Amino acid sequence: MPFRLNIMLCTGTGCVSNGAFPLLEAFEKEIKKHELHGEVAVIPTGCNGFCAVGPLVVVQPDEIFYQRLRIEDVPFLVQEHFLKGRPVKKFMYTPPETKEPIPVMSDIPFFGKQMLIALRNRGLIDPENIDEYIARDGYKGFTKAITTMTPKQVIDEVKASGLRGRGGGGFPTGLKWEVAFNTQSDEKFIIINCDEGDPGAFMDRSIVESDPHSVIEGVLIGAYALGVKQVYIYVRMEYPLALKRFYRALEHATEYGLLGKNILGKGMDLEIEVHRGAGAFICGEETALIRSIQGFVGEAQAKYIYPAEKGLNGKPTIINNVETWANIPQIILRGAKWFASIGTRGKNGDGGSTGTKVFSLVGKVHNTGLVEVPMGITLREIIYDIGGGIKNNKKFKSVQTGGPSGGFLPESLLDLPVDFDELLKVGSMMGSGGMVVTDEDNCMVDMARYFLDFVQSESCGKCIPCREGTKRMLDILERITFGQGTEEDLVKLEELSKLIVESSLCALGGTAPNPVLTTMKYFREEYEAHVKNKKCPAHTCKPLITYTIDGKICVEKGHGCGVCRKNCPQSAIAGELKKEHRIDPAKCDKCGICYDVCKFDAIYVD
Amino acid sequence: MAKLTIEELDKLREKAVDKLRLRESGENRGRVIVHLGTCGIAAGGRQVLTALLDEVEKQGIKDITVTTAGCAGLCSREPMATIELFGQTPVKYADLTAEKIKKILAEHVVKGKLIKEYALAVGSERVG
Numbered sequence: 001m002p003f004r005l006n007i008m009l010c011t012g013t014g015c016v017s018n019g020a021f022p023l024l025e026a027f028e029k030e031i032k033k034h035e036l037h038g039e040v041a042v043i044p045t046g047c048n049g050f051c052a053v054g055p056l057v058v059v060q061p062d063e064i065f066y067q068r069l070r071i072e073d074v075p076f077l078v079q080e081h082f083l084k085g086r087p088v089k090k091f092m093y094t095p096p097e098t099k100e101p102i103p104v105m106s107d108i109p110f111f112g113k114q115m116l117i118a119l120r121n122r123g124l125i126d127p128e129n130i131d132e133y134i135a136r137d138g139y140k141g142f143t144k145a146i147t148t149m150t151p152k153q154v155i156d157e158v159k160a161s162g163l164r165g166r167g168g169g170g171f172p173t174g175l176k177w178e179v180a181f182n183t184q185s186d187e188k189f190i191i192i193n194c195d196e197g198d199p200g201a202f203m204d205r206s207i208v209e210s211d212p213h214s215v216i217e218g219v220l221i222g223a224y225a226l227g228v229k230q231v232y233i234y235v236r237m238e239y240p241l242a243l244k245r246f247y248r249a250l251e252h253a254t255e256y257g258l259l260g261k262n263i264l265g266k267g268m269d270l271e272i273e274v275h276r277g278a279g280a281f282i283c284g285e286e287t288a289l290i291r292s293i294q295g296f297v298g299e300a301q302a303k304y305i306y307p308a309e310k311g312l313n314g315k316p317t318i319i320n321n322v323e324t325w326a327n328i329p330q331i332i333l334r335g336a337k338w339f340a341s342i343g344t345r346g347k348n349g350d351g352g353s354t355g356t357k358v359f360s361l362v363g364k365v366h367n368t369g370l371v372e373v374p375m376g377i378t379l380r381e382i383i384y385d386i387g388g389g390i391k392n393n394k395k396f397k398s399v400q401t402g403g404p405s406g407g408f409l410p411e412s413l414l415d416l417p418v419d420f421d422e423l424l425k426v427g428s429m430m431g432s433g434g435m436v437v438t439d440e441d442n443c444m445v446d447m448a449r450y451f452l453d454f455v456q457s458e459s460c461g462k463c464i465p466c467r468e469g470t471k472r473m474l475d476i477l478e479r480i481t482f483g484q485g486t487e488e489d490l491v492k493l494e495e496l497s498k499l500i501v502e503s504s505l506c507a508l509g510g511t512a513p514n515p516v517l518t519t520m521k522y523f524r525e526e527y528e529a530h531v532k533n534k535k536c537p538a539h540t541c542k543p544l545i546t547y548t549i550d551g552k553i554c555v556e557k558g559h560g561c562g563v564c565r566k567n568c569p570q571s572a573i574a575g576e577l578k579k580e581h582r583i584d585p586a587k588c589d590k591c592g593i594c595y596d597v598c599k600f601d602a603i604y605v606d
Numbered sequence: 607m608a609k610l611t612i613e614e615l616d617k618l619r620e621k622a623v624d625k626l627r628l629r630e631s632g633e634n635r636g637r638v639i640v641h642l643g644t645c646g647i648a649a650g651g652r653q654v655l656t657a658l659l660d661e662v663e664k665q666g667i668k669d670i671t672v673t674t675a676g677c678a679g680l681c682s683r684e685p686m687a688t689i690e691l692f693g694q695t696p697v698k699y700a701d702l703t704a705e706k707i708k709k710i711l712a713e714h715v716v717k718g719k720l721i722k723e724y725a726l727a728v729g730s731e732r733v734g
């Protein structure tokens with residue numbers, strides 16, 4: 001008997017931490033109880049993208065989307081929908097501003113403007129089942145390449161697609177491959193970069209977790225084009241689920257003869273070896289990564305010669321990001337023309353940013369999660385149409401693109417298209433796809449401090465400007481947030497930034513000042529408020545704010561109720577019932593509790 | 607599993623595609639809805655559904671969705687099913703058995719011929 005329903009249950013890392021596996025068990029148990037196990041199958045999938053509302057399932061064939069499921073919900077859902085065919089409204093998604101739930105996944109605005117290439121199989125297959133990957137045109141791009149194309153034609157196709165590296169730099173992939181192709185050597189290597197050190201980012205992890213074979217197929221095509229026999233994947237240790245699924249995929253691909261010796265009977269050999277990284281941000285940088293694989297300390301190297309000419313063990317080495325690899329099978333299968341028709345193109349029909357990009361959208365938007373969008377889409381569309389706008393009716397303040405050393409962009413730039421070159425022009429970058437949205441409650445000086453703190457502590461220490469310069473910048477920013485900054489500090493920040501950008505060896509140092517430079521450019525008034533008036537307009541830098549009770553409101557409206565006094569952990573509030581209350585600034589440590597508990601809005605922050 | 611050749615990989619893909627058909631939003635001619643309210647189940651609706659699913663597989667029918675729905679509102683005539691072929695008026699069949707649903711599948715769904723004796727209503731109009 002064939003299945004009439006497939007319950008696609010997300011088992012990405014986000015949903016797993018929200019209890020996806022116990023939920024899976026509960027579903028299976030309940031389905032068995034109703035003797036539906038011959039008709040209804042539960043399929044574990046990778047991240048569906050809408051992590052904000054997980055754990056979630058999508059019921060196929062009708063694409064009914066259920067969210068925030070708890071184990072207690074399972075019996076009712078199984079009986080009502082899976083048995084009796086009545087979709088259950090109360091588990092569906094309801095957009096924040098409306099009352100009517102949206103049953104069908106593709107009608108939900110979060111999914112509406114997305115376009116899936118790298119994530120084309122997300123939520124549709126069990127990542128641990130190679131047959132399901134094969135069913136969705138899996139390994140078809142590879143067989144097309146080895147049966148109908150020469151290595152040179154493969155490289156030309158990738159070049160013509162306009163694909164640029166998704167790991168941060170945006171270097172044209174086909175060009176990189178061509179360099180390695182033209183370099184004579186007895187041995188060449190491929191490295192898959194799955195280090196993904198950006199805090200909060202999970203694009204690459206999700207691709208490996210939801211569709212590991214797409215990466216393996218991409219690499220098979222690259223290996224065929226470049227005559228490579230040995231591939232390394234560099235995965236960070238903190239990604240146990242990605243590792244497990246990748247190992248499983250390697251096992252299955254080897255069993256099917258898609259890896260190993262004499263692949264598909266065509267005489268090609270390929271091995272993929274997993275290398276686990278210890279989680280240093282700098283080890284995502286290609287030269288440091290190669291050093292790390294070779295067993296040395298992960299330090300960036302000067303790139304007078306590209307790894308594509310002389311990389312691992314001194315041999316030509318192609319290193320590409322996970323998402324870059326996942327795009328390759330589709331480019332070969334559907335053609336460069338198709339890929340290049342998506343996204344933006346430069347004036348002469350070349351350059352630009354083609355295809356799609358995966359972003360992890362986090363911060364103050366309603367719909368946080370993983371999104372894949374066509375290049376050229378505006379930031380506004382991502383934040384408002386897909387992200388559903390800013391939470392809690394707050395005002396948008398900035399969006400940071402490009403990870404920890406990306407720039408913060410203001411409201412006036414929201415109509416900027418997502419494009420490698422456009423983002424660079426305004427002081428930010430594409431990076432590997434982190435996207436952090438802030439609202440009026442975020443202090444931009446403090447945000448800059450936070451990200452500088454991250455890159456500062458991740459500097460490999462080789463270059464003095466990067467190691468010491470970022471430290472000095474951090475000192476200054478800390479001073480400013482403590483209310484001890486001067487106007488001269490702002491000048492110094494700019495000078496140091498310039499120096500670090502110019503004299504750092506690798507892009508870690510080269511981009512580290514971006515958050516400071518962009519916030520100083522687009523949110524200058526906040527810096528000035530901190531140094532001139534010793535005020536934090538967003539009320540987040542504690543040394544610069546004071547809590548005060550408006551005596552009149554306290555007595556007239558609140559009748560000196562004393563709730564604040566009873567709740568203050570510092571006993572900093574004095575007063576009697578029906579009388580005015582006061583905060584002793586010497587005792588107050590600015591926790592904000594009184595402000596939250598006063599029902600009469602008698603307390604204000606300044 | 608032995609190592610595959612390209613031809614074997616293609617064959618394997620063809621088979622695997624069938625298994626995933628439910629999840630694709632491909633072209634579809636319509637759906638057969640078996641009513642599984644409490645009364646439908648009590649009257650033997652589950653057996654009708656099982657027989658239907660088996661027959662769909664046996665005949666290799668790929669462009670029809672089999673699904674369930676709640677009570678059709680006429681408990682005395684359960685088990686019931688509705689045939690919804692796109693572009694045509696839905697037809698309700700009543701007093702079903704495993705044998706009857708197989709015949710409905712072969713005649714109505716595959717060949718497009720209504721079986722009057724089993725039909726309860728075409729659209730909202732009663733047949734007999």
Ligand SMILES: Cc1cc2nc3c(=O)[nH]c(=O)nc-3n(C[C@H](O)[C@H](O)[C@H](O)COP(=O)(O)O)c2cc1C
Binds near residue numbers: 167284
């Ligand atoms: C500090 C630093 C960290 C990086 N981290 C990563 C990373 O985690 N993943 C990645 O793919 N590329 C990372 N890169 C970029 C790599 O150096 C390299 O450009 C990239 O892997 C090339 O692949 P692509 O052309 O497919 O993007 C990093 C670069 C720098 C400077």
Ligand code: SF4
Binds near residue numbers: 601
């Ligand atoms: S809670 Fe508000 S109204 Fe009550 S005493 Fe404190 S400030 Fe006054």
Ligand code: SF4
Binds near residue numbers: 590595
């Ligand atoms: S901010 Fe915190 S410490 Fe200060 S007065 Fe209010 S409750 Fe007390």
Ligand code: FES
Binds near residue numbers: 015048052
């Ligand atoms: S992990 Fe489940 S939606 Fe992302």
Ligand code: FES
Binds near residue numbers: 460504507
């Ligand atoms: S760590 Fe790379 S420039 Fe200093």
